[in-house]
Amino acid sequence: KAGVTQTPRYLIKTRGQQVTLSCSPISGHRSVSWYQQTPGQGLQFLFEYFSETQRNKGNFPGRFSGRQFSNSRSEMNVSTLELGDSALYLCASSLGTSVEQYFGPGTRLTVT
């Protein structure tokens, strides 16, 4: 069974721009969660989607948004990029909430 895939793997953007990241979960998994990982803050939860509905949201500004499609694929968007948004963005899929998650390889975003 194919794992979680994320595109693109690397991205360089300029401050003020916006970016869209994509995640395809493991086949059959309906839950997709997004995380931001930085050396200083560790792994921080952004949001979780299940069957196209956002079920949980972390403590991030409204510039961070996401959505999930009917095939469970998910996208997250960051608008008006700031230097501090430079991070590894990880997507994880699971069968539901509070069960095992499987992470994708991540998207490394650099904001200059």
Added chain:
Amino acid sequence: QKEVEQNSGPLSVPEGAIASLNCTYSDRGSQSFFWYRQYSGKSPELIMSIYSNGDKEDGRFTAQLNKASQYVSLLIRDSQPSDSATYLCAVNDMRFGAGTRLTVKP
């Protein structure tokens, strides 16, 4: 107080020894607990999940959960250099500790 706390380490053990990693959490109503391993430059990979008080063993790994004391631990027996990584504790899936960096010295 952070929701999930782990000693950041680094924790260094000799090859063949038992590595003990600990995690405490603040939400007494938490029901599911997970350990992930993350190699440098890679994404986290699931090692074990535990839902009930007591021990759960999987090969060289044993997870221990004590809900009354609000802690969960991971024991790695016969530690190998390939176990050198950062170990992340997660509670109810979305709350992660900062991770403990483990180094196993040959």
